[in-house]
Amino acid sequence: MAQTTLVKSFLPILIVLGSATAYGLWYQKSRGKIQAKAISGKALTASIIGGDLGSRATLVQFSSAFCTPCRATRTLLExxxxxxxxxxxxxxxxxxNLELVRKLDIRSTPTTLILNSSGVEVGRAIGAPKRDQVFAALAAIK
Amino acid sequence: MTVLEKKESSVVIDARGPRFSAAITVFVLAAALVTQSLFLITFQLAVFLIGATKGPQFTPYAFLFKSLIKPRLKGEFVPEDVRPPKFAQAVGFLFAVTAVAGLLTGGTILFTIATGFALAAAFLNAAFNYCLGCEVYLLLLRARR
Incomplete structure (x- = not known):
């Protein structure tokens, strides 16, 4: 009897901490990683993103007010x-820019899109990207 | 880029403060979840309310951080905009309100679920430096409009 009560009172906390740990490990592993994308999407233009495209590549960063790593991402990319x-x-x-956010399926901030010279997305990073990974992704764009 | 800079709040706090506060929140919510204590969840609700309205740097946990922890830390000040942790405190407050309402009306399942979500968020923040505003805010906006 005492044992069932014990299980009953500790079961919720075990479930919460267990699933939060699993999610947290996935979160830590996936955030900042640059995922290559097959070149298939439509090209983004200077007027859509509100800024000039680079002649070789453009890093388009989506940010929001309630986002701590957005500031660090801005510093890194600048x-x-x-x-x-x-x-x-x-x-x-x-x-x-919610319309653009929906169109490009941006779900969280910061999300950084890597565009090639014609403005087509070739990769994206959700979360603050790593410096060497950004350089590697840019080097892959001829 | 210019849009964001203009909107940028000038208030910058030490990022280690909210993370320390999240760790204490984990213990308080864990104890509340196991004991179903009205006192504990109401206390945490009050802390969330201060964090969400005045700011996370004014909670009792932040006071503990400033007086006991910060003087002993060797690392450098880690700057953080106050708005993301403030947002997280507001989300925590909503869960705490739901939990208290559940407990007062005899809805222990509601209490357990709401406290569980608040605990998960605090734990993710403390253990993995999870940014709740980054993950949730845009989804809420997308769902609303």
Missing amino acids: NVVADLSDVRHVEIDAET
Whole structure:
């Protein structure tokens, strides 16, 4: 009898902490990773993203107000493009561009799209990307 | 890019504060969940309310951080915009209100689910530096309009 009560009172917390741990491990592993995308989508233009495209590549960052890693992502990407004359960084406020957010299926912030010279998405990172991964992704764009 | 910079709040706090507060929240909510204590969940509700309205840097947990933890930390100040943790506190507050309502009306299942979600969010924040606003806010906006 006492044992059933014990199980009953501790079962919820075990379920919560167990599933949160599983989700947290997946979260940590997936956030920031750049996923390559097959070149199939429609090209984005300067007027759609509200900023000029780079002649080789463009990093389009979607940000929001309640987002801690957005600031670090902005700093990193601005830093990356500072040394590359043919790559540009454009930051878009997701909240005021919901139509574009829906169209591109942006679900969380920061999300960074990597566009090639013609404005077609070739990869995206959900969460703050890693510096070397950004460089590797850019190097892959001829 | 210019849009965001204009909207940027000037209030920047030490990011380690909210994370420490999240760790305490985990213990309080865990105890509340196991004991179904009205006192504990109401106390946490009050903390969430302060965090969501005045800001996460004004809660009793933040006071503990400032007076006991921060002077002992060796690492550097980690700047963080106050808005993301404030948003998380507001979400926590809604779960706590639901949990208290459940407990008062005899809906223990409602209490358990609401407290469970708040606990999961606090735990994810403390253990994995989870950004609730990043994951949830845009989805809420997309669903609403």
